[in-house]
Amino acid sequence: MVVWSRIRKDFPVLNQLYEGKSLIYFDSACMALKPIQVWEAMEYYYKYLGACGGAGRSTHSLGAETSLLTEQARQKVTSFINAESPNEIIWTRNATEGLNIIAATIPLTKDENVVTTTLEHHSGMLPFYKRCTETGSELRLVEAKEDGTFDPADFEEKIDDKTKIVSFVHASNLTGSVAPLEEVVRISHEHDALVISDDAQFAPHQKLDVRAIDVDFSVISIHKAVGPTGIGVLYGKYELLEELDMFLVGGDVIEDVVYENNKITPKYLPPPHKFEAGLQNYGGILGAGAAVDYLEKIGMDNIHNLEQKFSRKLLEGVLELDKFEIMGPMDYKQRTALVSFRPKSDSVNHNDVVEYFNELLPQHKILMRGGNMCVHPFQYQIGINPRKGEGVVRASLYIYNTMEEIEIFLGELENFAKVID
């Protein structure tokens, strides 16, 4: 049994008073807080190693240990998402970089198309928009329903034998809705189309099993999974990674660069190393391994169960006030533990809501994000106009939050509703 109060103590950010107030951190969909165990892993690298790791680099003791620990971290991520082999795990800066790597390197011709959705984070959409613009390929958009869910029939309509790849958000950072990825993979594969799932908002919250889903590529931002900033993961089926060209070249991706007759001939390493040019973020990689260990120790099922309780209480509480419009499905079981909302009265801008909770409460700072969450197309689709400064407020929770915090938030939200026009 998980003692959640003990978990919370691993996050010293929450054990401080900031400007004399206690913190309620509801912005984990942007950035998860980091437990001591993660910094300790990073500190170990910076304090005791600090050396080069990676393919063909320094073989002295510090370099060897750095290489060993980074490969152990790769193995941990392999197990975390149930990939077949660590050779399928590529270190990136974040999910955005993983999406860009695939968008930039997937073979794509003018007569082929790419399918994505209106609910994508800009990172899941713009790399493919850019590539399609360059190749003259068609970018097809599946519209999410108003509540952020999808009808698989809409994918049947858009995906055809000319579809090269489908870029699909597994759990939305705006609506919290969890999408029917398995169904989309099935439809895509019937047409020999590949699927890349944006798991930035899914993998930290529920068990991601890339083999069970049979997804071709997946991207994760470790900073949303209690890990450090600046480190992410691109998963790809090995045979696909072997075929793909690289996005960056240079050191660490090379078996040899032969010089003969005034010409060079590079010979590249196999995946994953051919995608990891230059010295890597070793401290971040060790932190990523510690983050995965931390979540695995708690258990992804336990995390999911806790978040379902949060999701229910938060959703039902905001709904009950009847003063706020809520994005996403009304069934808490279809969501992760986040609720995006805006006042029905429309008299107050989302930035004001965020600032009110950040600055004006007597005892707490409730930290949320306001804006369009990098999902502008969907908001235009449902009638929220970012160009007019319209947006939403997002409360997103994670393993260190408590039911008591939700109660405080709901109480303050009720007070807030009374002080606006």
Add this chain to the structure above:
Amino acid sequence: MSDFRKRSTECILAILEKKNPATTKEILAMTDLFPDLCVGCSSGGDVILAGKELVDKGVLEREWTSKGFVWNLLTEN
């Protein structure tokens, strides 16, 4: 300070010179009038951050009302 942040500061000042005082909602609805200055994300966070810095410097005042925050460019500045 990067040019980007400088421009966000100039953005909120330019808006308040046109309409003073103004609510956050009014300010963000006017960013289209100054496309060269108001270059941040349309959600308006950059403008609000710039405004908060100007409050700290005593250039602006900000007061909570039933319509959200009202921003006031202090005339002695």
